[in-house]
Amino acid sequence: MSASIATPDLEEVTHLSAAPLEPWQVVVWNDPVNLMSYVVRVFRTYFGYSQERATQLMLAVHHDGHAIVATGPRETMEVHAQAMHDYGLWATVRKAKA
Incomplete structure (x- = not known):
């Protein structure tokens, strides 16, 4: 007993596009x-920020309760957040606001 297997038409074109x-x-x-x-x-060592930029970010953390220290692809930001945890800092990852 043999079963027929459907195969896609070779003339069919599929267009793929990556999500932004x-x-x-x-x-x-x-x-x-x-x-x-x-x-x-930590900001100077890990991110390579200048003394001035690292101080600005630290003051934002201190006065405003938080600061955005990096922006980029999700996977990279997750690595950065884990590094901040490894340094003993409290960090989270969130989608950037439009």
Whole structure:
């Protein structure tokens, strides 16, 4: 007993397009544990920010409760958030607002 297997028509053309890459953000949140100088050092060491930029971001964390420290593809931002956790900072990943 043999069964017939349907095969696609070879003339059929399929158009594939990649979904647009939506930017994601790493948000570092304020905490009562880490010193401000330590947070600046983490931003400089990990992200390579200048002293001035790292200080601006740290002050945003301190005064506003959080700061967006990186934006990019989701997978990369998840790696950055994990690195912040490894440094003892509280970080989350969220979709960038349009």
